[in-house]
Amino acid sequence: MSRQAGESELVHIAFDDTDSRLGRCTTHLAFKITGRLRAMGVKLVDYPLLIRLNPNIPWKTRGNGAVCIRVRTKDPDKVVDFVRQSVEEGSAIGAGANPAVAFLCGKIPPSLAKFSSIAMFDVLSRQKAEKVAKENGIEYFTFGNGQGLVGSLGAMGCLLESGDYTFELISYRRPENCGTPRIVDRNRVIECHGAFPDTFNSYDEKNKRVLIAPHGPDPVFCGIRGEDPDSILSAFSMLQPEERLDGYMVFRSNQGTNMHLQNLLKLNESKVYTAGYVRCRVKEKPQAMQGGHVLFAVEDGSGSMLAAVYEPTGLAKIAASLDTGDIIEIGCGIRKPTVKHPKVLNVEYIRILELACIFDVLNPVCKICGKRMKSEGKNKGFQCDRCKYRDIAATKVYLPKRRSIEPGLYLPVPKAHRHLTKPLQRYGKEKSGFRFSGLCRDWFGSGNFQASFGN
Template identity: 35%
Template sequence: MGSGIGTGGPPSSFPYPFTLGLDDSDTPWGGCTTHLAWILLRELDEKVLFADHPLLVRLNPVVPRKTRGNAAVVVRGYSKKPQTDLLEIAVNLAESYAERRPPGKNPGVALYPGVDAWRDPRLRRLYHKALSTYIPRDLARDWASKAGVIARGGSGVVGAVSSLAALAPGDPYTYELIAYRRRENLARERCVKRDPHHSSSEPLCSMANYDLLAGKLASAPGGPDPVLAGFRGWDASCLGRLSELLCEEPAGWVLYRSNQHTGIAGIAGSPKPRPYNYVSVRGRVVRGPWEMAGGHVFVIVESLQGTLTVAFYRETGPLRDAARMLTVGDHVVVEGGVVPRSEGPTLAARRPRRGEARTADREGRATMPKVRC
């Protein structure tokens, strides 16, 4: 991790600075926002001068109606043609990308007329809020309009606008190198080596690519989306060595700069423990632990923010095992997503570590982070 990439003035042949945000292009039938970004990057190749790597921006993982992994993509650069021309290209690609979409899933595209959206305090604040809270669409559109952002589309507007000010100079970051599948291979099972002994050859610059507990690779998704594999790490120069794990020829690659595994949500501050917020709670165990069907462990924690039920789901593995050893009076710090349950809001715990190797699924449960759109 390190500081962000700085930007200079626009070259004379590329006079129009821009930042484009994309979100909500995934579907259960195979769409993926990063794949749409790859298509857009190829379309823009000779039309723009890129100012940075494309950005893979992870937002609050427990909001309802999110994308898989809740990631938006941001592209920064300078254009030969006015920014609105680029916006039309992006909107047309997003609209034609997926033929079928489930209810409530509509892509969003946002355009800021500059490469430094992080300088706008409203956009920067919106980004920080979107890391751990629920952002209503009306709020995102209102703040976008006041910041000079043009937003087009449906539910994806929230992520597209909220991600524009991500990864400012000085923000911590990591990399993800994503390979995409050839069209003729989409109906076939992915060919990515899953030999558990391959973990010994993983470069020291990489992270969260191998699940040691399960003894399997975590870099290949399991669904029908067009991602072949994605490799995460701190040093972009050596991630390419992991391509030896591929036994299927990819259609192409994109190297993303990302805020994932950086602890940025904690840096931005923790909100109140309300449903669909991602929080950190410091308090004292006042009841439990007790175990529910399925092997999930629960405790009740009392803190300055109130009394809250904390769930350590079976998928958290060692964290769930550690929770079994808690006793009344123990002081704890718990991080995770607050999810609504019939018994009341519940904090689904996950490991609060920078560079940690787990993420939250749709129920807020901590799981090994397979590559997600």
């Protein structure tokens, strides 16, 4: 990392894989680090970014989320030392975390941006990450097996400046409360959900489930997602949690944007663990299996593959209503082959583009009494069982089948959403770029924030 003394420098700080199942959390570390950086007089040049990467990576941490904080500082060395130490001390090293922290001064180079865009849907090796880091003068520190470097660079290279993005306010519990049940007033969540249409995934109306609070031992109290900082701050203020919290921070994020599903996959070239979308034709009538999952073959001109729709997504009924010849687009991740199955497309959404005409083939109706006749054999006409009327010229009748589904977009139920899944209400609200014009009021709260917040 090259540094100039005296001048205020742009520094990108990114880290990943600091959490484990035992209750540490990368965003919480970001909250802690940001609080200290503020106290050190370091200026942020964007909201801290929470970047979700390819969710199909099997060795990912829980949400495969990495963080990037972009700052201006006159003392990059001090910032680097402080953050490196915080990541080392604040990570669950030895308990499953393999953290990495990376620093870069100046502009984001194109090869880093490219690396990041690939990290959204593909598998990248640690070696590739090291190569990109070295080529671009990125200073990095890894702990454990260092797998976190891939996510760190993925987040660092993701500027979220030309496409869609969202915000999330994440609030944190005080250490003494971690591990105890979170008390969230369900009625207030429902109220917020109704009052702030620019928040999303707070409440699942159909399943009557509160979605903002996790259930594990991690320090996250709740997360409120939305289109802009104002609506999530207002919603959080309305929530009035009774538990005394450690604080909260507003992140800018690629959550809820389908960023992992932007590339068109070709079935004959599709790699295990990649994500994307496929335009295809249903090759045979889907079959429901044990457990309510639906498996069916699709083809796209390059090849064919099995697609799987799992029961918990709530999409199984739609999938089972598809038929041979239907033209669909599916968002999917590619599951590795198992002993029982070859590679399979794990379906994340279904867009029905065109329904095929499906016919029921029936015998003709008797002209005399109206009963369906019976075939006398090939080319021998039909005879009525009831009145014995015979019709040598009658032919089979092709009756267009009434389809139970319509063209359109079908998404999983909210509880089955991944962090990156774009919820239905966001369709049409996609943003086309971001220009930083300062952090909004109250974007960060710590200590005694509840007393003054919202006044």
